[in-house]
Amino acid sequence: MQTVCLIGKPNVGKSSIFNRLLKEKKAIIMDTPGITRDRIYGTCEYKNKKFHLIDTGGISLENASFDQDIIMQAEIAIVEADLILFVVDGINDLDATDLYIKEMLHKTKKRVIVVVNKIDNVKRKENIYNYYELGFSEIVGISAEHNLGINELLELITNNIIEEEVSENSNVKFCIIGRPNVGKSSLINALLNENRSIVSDVSGTTRDAIDTNFKYNHQEFTVIDTAGMRKKGRIYENVEKYSLIRSLKAIDRSDVCVVVIDASTGIIEHDKHIVSYAIDAGKGLVIAVNKWDTIKNPNQDIKTWQELIKHEFQFVPFAKVVFLSALTKKRITTLMPAVIEAYENNSKEIKTSLLNNIIMEAVSFHEPPSYKGKRLKIYFVSQTSNKPPKFTFNVNDKKLVHFSYARYLENQIRANVDLTGTPIILQFKNKSDE
Numbered sequence: 104m105q106t107v108c109l110i111g112k113p114n115v116g117k118s119s120i121f122n123r124l125l126k127e128k129k130a131i132i133m134d135t136p137g138i139t140r141d142r143i144y145g146t147c148e149y150k151n152k153k154f155h156l157i158d159t160g161g162i163s164l165e166n167a168s169f170d171q172d173i174i175m176q177a178e179i180a181i182v183e184a185d186l187i188l189f190v191v192d193g194i195n196d197l198d199a200t201d202l203y204i205k206e207m208l209h210k211t212k213k214r215v216i217v218v219v220n221k222i223d224n225v226k227r228k229e230n231i232y233n234y235y236e237l238g239f240s241e242i243v244g245i246s247a248e249h250n251l252g253i254n255e256l257l258e259l260i261t262n263n264i265i266e267e268e269v270s271e272n273s274n275v276k277f278c279i280i281g282r283p284n285v286g287k288s289s290l291i292n293a294l295l296n297e298n299r300s301i302v303s304d305v306s307g308t309t310r311d312a313i314d315t316n317f318k319y320n321h322q323e324f325t326v327i328d329t330a331g332m333r334k335k336g337r338i339y340e341n342v343e344k345y346s347l348i349r350s351l352k353a354i355d356r357s358d359v360c361v362v363v364i365d366a367s368t369g370i371i372e373h374d375k376h377i378v379s380y381a382i383d384a385g386k387g388l389v390i391a392v393n394k395w396d397t398i399k400n401p402n403q404d405i406k407t408w409q410e411l412i413k414h415e416f417q418f419v420p421f422a423k424v425v426f427l428s429a430l431t432k433k434r435i436t437t438l439m440p441a442v443i444e445a446y447e448n449n450s451k452e453i454k455t456s457l458l459n460n461i462i463m464e465a466v467s468f469h470e471p472p473s474y475k476g477k478r479l480k481i482y483f484v485s486q487t488s489n490k491p492p493k494f495t496f497n498v499n500d501k502k503l504v505h506f507s508y509a510r511y512l513e514n515q516i517r518a519n520v521d522l523t524g525t526p527i528i529l530q531f532k533n534k535s536d537e
Contacts, residue, residue, distance in 0.1 A: 108180040111190035113161025116220040119247035278327040278353035281363035289429035359387035367397040385491040387445030396428035445524030465515035479503040493528040501531035
C-alpha cells in the first residue's frame with residue numbers, strides 16, 4: 104500500500120485535509136473503546152484503492168529558528184512517502200517558509216502534488232496558477248472546510264496506484280512489529296536459530312522489510328522483519344511514533360502481527376497504538392513480552408504482568424500473550440504455536456447452525472433493551488467472511504443495536520467458539536433492506 108504525506112507550514116489546513124480525506128474511508132472498523140488514537144496516521148480508501156496518509160506538524164522558519172523535532176518528523180515522513188502533498192494557503196502569498204519547503208521537496212525527486220487550500224470561490228480558483236512558480240507540475244485547488252475539490256485531489260492521489268500483486272506462495276505470513284529497541288531483530292534471529300530450516304531471505308515489497316521464508320513443523324512460514332532503517336543515524340532512531348510507518352506497511356502484508364513489548368521498560372502508549380492498527384487491519388494478534396530475562400522473579404511476576412496486560416490492553420482481551428527472551432532463548436518455543444493459533448482462528452469459519460444456536464440462546468438469556476417502545480429483534484446470523492471472521496446479523500432495525508449489546512453478543516460468540524488471537528466484526532443489517 105502506498106504512503107502519502109502532508110507537508111506544509113502551520114495554519115494552511117493540513118489537519119483539515121487529513122480529516123476530510125479520512126472521511127472517505129469506507130472500511131468497517133469495530134468500535135473499540137479504550138484506545139487513544141494517534142491521529143497523525145490513517146488509511147484512506149477511494150474507488151477501491153487504499154493508501155496510508157500521514158499528517159505532519161507545520162514547518163516554521165520564524166526568527167530564523169524552527170522546531171527541530173517538527174523538521175525531523177517531516178523529513179522522516181518524506182523519506183517514507185511515495186507521494187507528497189505540499190499544502191499551501193490559497194489566500195496568502197508564498198513566503199520564505201513555502202520556498203524552504205519547496206527546496207526540500209525538489210531534492211527528494213519524488214512525486215509532489217501542490218494542494219492549494221482555502222479555494223472556495225471562483226476568484227480564488229484563478230489564483231492557483233500563481234503556484235506553478237514552485238516548480239511542480241501537479242496543482243489542485245481545494246477547500247477542506249467546504250469539501251470542495253476533494254474528489255479531484257483523491258483522483259490525483261490514486262491515479263497511479265497499482266494494485267499490489269498477490270503473492271504466489273501460500274506461506275503463513277507474520278510480522279514482528281513494535282517500537283524501537285524492544286528486540287524485534289533479536290527475536291527473529293532467536294526464532295530462526297531455533298527453527299533453522301530457512302528457505303530464503305528475500306527483499307520484501309515493503310521498503311526496509313526483509314522477508315525470511317522458513318519451515319516449522321513441516322509448514323511454510325514467512326516472517327517479516329520491520330527493524331531496518333532507510334537512513335542510518337540517531338535522528339531516525341529517536342522518533343518512536345514514525346517507526347509506525349514501517350509497521351503499517353508490514354501489517355498490510357501479514358496474516359498475523361506479533362507486537363513486541365519490552366519487559367524491562369514496561370508498556371507505554373505507543374505500544375497500544377501499534378496494537379490498535381493491527382486490529383483495525385483485521386489481522387491475527389500475538390503480544391510477545393520480550394526481555395523476560397530482565398525480570399528478577401519471572402515465575403512470580405508473570406501473574407502481575409498478565410494482570411497488567413489485561414488492564415492496559417483491555418480493548419484486545421482476545422490477544423494471545425507469550426513471555427520470552429530473545430537473548431537467552433528461554434520460552435522462545437511459545438511463539439510459533441501462538442502465531443499458528445492466531446492464524447487459524449483469524450481464518451476460521453463457523454457453521455451457520457451453530458452460530459444461530461449461540462445467538463438465539465444469548466438473546467433468550469439476555470434480551471436486548473428496548474428504546475422508545477421498540478426492541479431489537481435478531482432474525483438470522485451468518486458468517487459472511489473471514490480474515491477476520493465477520494458475522495452479519497439480520498435485524499428489524501440496526502439503529503436499535505447498542506454498542507454494549509453488540510459487545511455482549513461478541514462475548515457470547517467467543518465464549519462458545521475459540522477465537523483467541525483474532526478480532527471479529529459484527530455487522531448489523533436491516534431485514535427490510537434485502
